[in-house]
Amino acid sequence: EDQVTQSPEALRLQEGESSSLNCSYTVSGLRGLFWYRQDPGKGPEFLFTLYSAGEEKEKERLKATLTKKESFLHITAPKPEDSATYLCAVQRDSWGKLQFGAGTQVVVTP
Amino acid sequence: ETGVTQTPRHLVMGMTNKKSLKCEQHLGHNAMYWYKQSAKKPLELMFVYNFKEQTENNSVPSRFSPECPNSSHLFLHLHTLQPEDSALYLCASSQGGRDEQFFGPGTRLTVL
Numbered sequence: 001e002d003q004v005t006q007s008p009e010a011l012r013l014q015e016g017e018s019s020s021l022n023c024s025y026t027v028s029g030l031r032g033l034f035w036y037r038q039d040p041g042k043g044p045e046f047l048f049t050l051y052s053a054g055e056e057k058e059k060e061r062l063k064a065t066l067t068k069k070e071s072f073l074h075i076t077a078p079k080p081e082d083s084a085t086y087l088c089a090v091q092r093d094s095w096g097k098l099q100f101g102a103g104t105q106v107v108v109t110p
Numbered sequence: 111e112t113g114v115t116q117t118p119r120h121l122v123m124g125m126t127n128k129k130s131l132k133c134e135q136h137l138g139h140n141a142m143y144w145y146k147q148s149a150k151k152p153l154e155l156m157f158v159y160n161f162k163e164q165t166e167n168n169s170v171p172s173r174f175s176p177e178c179p180n181s182s183h184l185f186l187h188l189h190t191l192q193p194e195d196s197a198l199y200l201c202a203s204s205q206g207g208r209d210e211q212f213f214g215p216g217t218r219l220t221v222l
Contacts (some may be wrong), residue, residue, distance in 0.1 A: 004152070019208075031208055043114070043200050043213030057183070095165060095207035096141055100153040 002027040004090055006101035013108045016077050021104045023088035024070040034098065035064050035069050036087040044087055047073075050107045114214035116201050122220045125191060131217045133201030135186040141207055142184040144158055144176060147198040147216070159184060160207060191221045 003026045012090055025033070032051050034063060036044035048057045050066040057064050063074040073086055085105045089098040114135045123129050132190060144156040159164035159178040174214075175187040184201055198218050202211040 019175060034210060036213075041215075041218075043202075043215050046210045046212060049210050089153075091208065096143065096158045096160065096204070097155060098153075098211065099155075102150070102152045 002090065002092065002099055004088060004099050004101040006086075006088060006104050008104060009102070010105045011107070013078050013106065015076070015079055015108055015110050018076045018078070020075070021073040021086055021106070022070060023073070023101055025088075025090050026069075027090050027092055027099070031090050031091040033066055034089045034091065035071070035073055036043070036089065038085045038087055038103070047086075075106070078106075080108050080110055082106065083108045113216055114201055114203055114212055116199075116214040117215050118217060119215065120218045120220075123188070123191065124222050125193070127191075128187070128189040130188065131186040131201075131219075133186075133213065135182055135184075135201075135203035135212075135214075137203055137205075139203040139205050139211060139212075140181055141204045142178060142181070143202040143211060144184065144186055145200040145202065146212075149197075153200065157186075158207075165207075166173055170200075177211055188219075191219075193221050195219065196221045 005024050007022045035047040038044045048064040053068045065072045085103040087102040087103045117132045142159045146154045156170045157176045162178045177185040200216045200218045201214045204211045
């Protein structure tokens with residue numbers, strides 16, 4: 001059975017303190033791995049799609065990487081506005097079906 | 111309106127009520143989705159529509175009934191719900207089945 005596990009469940013950072021979130025997965029026929037950001041009371045906001053091991057993508061203070069078993073979301077010098085829950089999801093060959101992890105709640109304090 | 115919109119944003123209903131959730135996407139996408147997000151649990155895919163045709167029903171109870179009249183609109187009809195159905199219901203759309211999905215703000219549903 002496919003599994004997506006995110007760690008840690010929660011992360012508290014000081015402003016400027018870089019860290020990484022982990023998304024480990026077991027899925028046959030990975031089509032893509034997606035990262036989303038979700039603010040309280042809102043829908044998830046798309047960040048990145050990674051398709052193959054070794055691929056990296058960056059956006060402002062965020063950088064996502066992918067290996068054959070896991071993905072990392074690196075947050076460099078975070079600011080309070082980076083506080084959110086970060087979700088990863090995997091897509092198999094099945095059309096349209098995303099399987100989400102439980103998320104990592106990140107709080108960045110000034 | 112831009113992106114994906116959902117109405118209502120909040121809904122409180124009794125177990126014997128019938129209500130509907132509405133989703134509209136303004137992105138020109140071909141696929142639409144319903145997800146359920148419960149506290150402390152991962153998002154659960156409920157239904158997938160591709161060009162108005164349902165391609166996925168993820169073992170959802172029959173008290174949830176989806177309707178997709180065209181590629182821009184998606185409804186979720188609710189009847190005789192249970193308190194454990196209380197959750198955030200999210201609609202999403204994508205250009206194709208393997209592209210990134212864009213989410214609406216969700217409907218917070220409370221079943222009394």
